[in-house]
Amino acid sequence: MQWLCILLPRFALEAAAGPAGGAHSESGTRSALATLALWALQWSSQVSERAGSDDAQCIAAAHGAALWLEIGASRALFGDHAALRARLAAELGPLGYEFRLGSAPTPQGATILARAGLAGGALTRAQLLRQLAPLPLGLLSLPDEQLAALHAAGLRRIGELLPLPAAAIARRFGPAASLYLQRLRGAAREPQHCVRPPARFTSRCEFPDAIGDATALLFPLQRLLAGLQGYLRSLDRAVQRYTLCLEHHRAAATRLAIGLARPGRDAVQFLALARERLAATALAAPVHGLRVEADELLQPLILQDDLFACATQQAGQLQHSLDRLAARLGRDAVRTLDRSADHRPERAWRLCAARLTAQPGALPAPPPVAQAPDRPCWLLPEPRRIDMPRELLAGPERIESGWWDGADIARDYYLARGEHGAQLWVYNDLRSGAWCLHGLWA
């Protein structure tokens, strides 16, 4: 086992920071840490928000918040300590969190090294003991009275305390202190309370002062979406949409569904879409809280690279364009068209959702279109009543259909000449005798 401690010395302040600033609540800090724990799940399947006894937890809190990750198993995946550290820094920096790292075979050891700022880490217990030896006792997670007692006994450095027999320490300073020191050295195992990814993702933050400007929501939203990304990566899942909930005081929350053209799990992409969407949304009321929800977890779409690198890149670019269009203009703003097997011209087509279902890249030759009468490029949204055309160029083509669903038609279609040589697709309704314009040979 190799544990990484991410110590966040200014977490309570930073969690409340951002545009709202000011006061912060304990529950707010807790939910921010829970979001960050979900974010950390992408690096390790064992992430813990607390280590040691309740006592140790209380003392640890005085040093700031912390997360513990088991990284021994994931080293092959993310590279050595320095590489992992660089990746963590690249992600935590933009989220606005200051952090220190410590790495050791025991969680308590990693904690002390993080507090001491010894980022190099210890890979073995022997290395850990060597690194702990010169450190002052004040870094230990022990209650003040016990630290005072150790000081009174003439002890100053951790290295002077660790070689003492466990039984003697238990007798003089209590069994809790003895157990803590054994866990620190790795002589006793420590039970872990690991974070389990929930079945559906939900993450929330609240603002002490309401936010009236949508752009000010982006920074706190970025943190929630980082949690979503870590959550999805840890489960090897993706989402095609997520819900952004803007909570108002004494008013129903505004729910914005943010959709993607293809399943994705990239926080940067999630945020870009939310930015477009918020830019197009007028806030109904000041926002007191922000919540991100996602429940339809999908298989991530991993396109093969190398052979299809070009096509993959193209699909990615198209997906980003489609997502941006949908985020700004609305989910139904981008559609694709298809034919529909119906003789009635107004029903011979349908709208479909624009999805990247087709394999990108060149298509095989299109299937031959069944022999059908020619049709005009433009169809009017509704047939328009006209006077009887003066010049009919071709026709009629009789279309009688639809008796089964009550929308039956009986028409004779003609090609007619309009002004300036326009070619019109008109019909004569066989029941009413009326003439209508239905399309243009554009």
Place this chain on the structure above:
Amino acid sequence: MTGQALRPTREELRARLAQVGRSAQATEPARPVALATGFAALDAVLPGGGWPVGAITELMPETQGIGELSLLMPALAQLGRAGRYLAWIAPPCLPYPPALAQHGLALERLLLVQARDARAVLWAIEQTLRCPAIGAVLAWPASLDDRRVRRLQLAAEAGGSCGLFYRSPAAAQEASPAALRLRLRSAGGRLQVEIQKARGGHTHAVAVHPAAAVCA
């Protein structure tokens, strides 16, 4: 040999650089500058031999229904076969799928974009022009000024796509930075294409017969 003899002169360096530059150009696949229209008579008079790629073309039909869309169909079908998408931004009527399929368009590669107002339309045009997966953007912008056309021109260059804008005949009176401007009118059942402006070319008038109304 002395070090002096090994050191190339300034002229030699220049010659070598030029050589490297030439070989780099030779290995880089040439990006097509034009997309064949499918009408030999038109290709012959268009600079580059087709619809300019990475640029804006303005089409100004005298009225709707004279074959102004059919004129584009062979090129659009070609783009679809090459795996590129087509974006139709806020068309005035429904592009009728049975007719588009008859013209050989890949319907699954067609994107129909609706936008609420003129500003959203221009934004959507720019977004789609910038996307390299989209080969052509058909649009009916309500009003366009010089500055806007230039901006869209840059977007088309970035995305390597054809911007095909339909404008009212009145727009022909205004100048425009578009690469190609065509006036379209019907003459004896054929579509008369008048090149009002062609970057790197001459003004011309040709008649084509798009398969708009075969029975005409």
